[in-house]
Amino acid sequence: MKAWVKALSLLASISNPLLAQPDVQLQGSFSQGSLIRGQTAPGTEVFFNGQPLPVSSDGQFVFGVGRDAPEEHKLTLQAGAEQQVKTLHFKKRQYDIQHVNGVAQKYVTPPDAVTERIRQDNARVRKARETQSDLPFIFDTPKMPAVGRVSGVYGSQRVFNGEPRNPHYGLDIAAPVGAPVIAPLSGTVLLAEDLYYSGLTLIIDHGFGISSTFMHLSKFNVAVGDSVQQGQRIAEVGASGRVTGAHLDWRINWHQERLDPALLPGLVMAE
Template identity: 40%
Template sequence: MFNRQWIKALVGGIAIWASSNAIAIEIKGDLVQGNWVQVLAEPGSQLVFEQRKLNLDAEGRALIAFSRDAKPEKTLTLISPNGDKTEHRLTIAQRDYIVQRIDGLPAKHVTPDEATLAKIREDGRKAVEARKIELATPYFLGGFIWPAEGWITGIYGSQRILNGHPRRPHFGVDIAEATGTPIYAPADGEVTLAESMELSGNTLFIDHGYGLRSDFMHLEEILVKLGDQVKQGQQVATMGATGRATGPHLHWGMSWFDVRLDPALMFNLDRTLARGARIMNNQVVWED
């Protein structure tokens, strides 16, 4: 049985709640909806989070992440090498999201026919399988850069209403520029999906290890292939408007397994990313 007598402790500069006999952990990163963090503990330990069991690597490291709608409190269970279990209570910062309306789309983009739906389902199965991959190399440790220059036209978490019909939230950042604009790997990684898909057009997944990956959509051309290892800053594609897109742009999504994340949280921005900002020279230039 777990000890339910909770005490507050500062771990890695982040306040978490843990039982009084808890095994020490350190968390690197911000506990906020749409973000991922590193959890550090004794090598050989296991984590259980959101019904997923994770083995810590030789450095005692694993990743966990929080969805767009993650509840304010989450529980992380640590199992030590000798089998002792402790619970750590995490407080997840909540965010506000905007509603984005897009009208005038062709009806086929809002209500696909049966043949199109069949292709969408098959595409979805391929993406689901790619998101199950857990590479053992921590490519993410090298940090992230912006993958393209252009105007921010869509942000993570916004609720899209297409021709008056609510759709699922927008799980990424949209960067708009001319067709053919170079797109670069935001971090080292391995290509785990390179496909032409009905909704997302030419689609590329770059896996950054430990379940963390970048998803690039609506590409004009993919310049790498499945299994390629890529380096941060290497050109991997060009911007386009393939799939369901109203104009040339890059949709940059990120995910931890099947949990969709906010790419803007990879950067220490001094304000919340918003439409109308511009990416130039790997920096965000604000409209004002």
């Protein structure tokens, strides 16, 4: 609730009360990798960088920016003949970059035999994340999906033998094999598969293009098509896929855009 109040007072200070403009409240951290939730008058059309955003019947919408997003973005609100264009500023972040030398090549490049499998895995994940639904759950307050120490953060990157690897886009939570994974928000299961890199992988749609991905699981407690409730036990932590130890890797996507789970509005990070 506090964040909404803050967003409202910020809005009051920057909007001109003399002009009739579509009203909007925005909630989020406004830094690279963050998800932003918005509330406007029902019937208002919303565009992010010129692209139309789905808006719920009660005026809610959501969008996000990636790890290396530029600082400035445009949000346009159109209500009948009234238009408001807002420039949004997103803070740049410093990511943890680790240089590791002397890594055996087999750990740097996957063997040829699995190239096709990896391609198919990526296509399945991509397709699941294309899902566009009007499930309203992304507008609820999220919960942490597992209990444990945060052992890896969004945006960090390793450079093996001078070659930069893909950045890490998840929030890693260290927990033993078999520890419960709960749904951070309600949703519908889009994918439950054993993938080469991420092992047993579960993707859940929370609506409006936002999905959670859970990786390296040891067991699924739900199946594709199931509706899940926030807090429901959906899986068990594991060490499946290409990992060195048991942990949960939780990711948040806005379609193909990878966002930082730790920056979800309202999420309380355990100490």
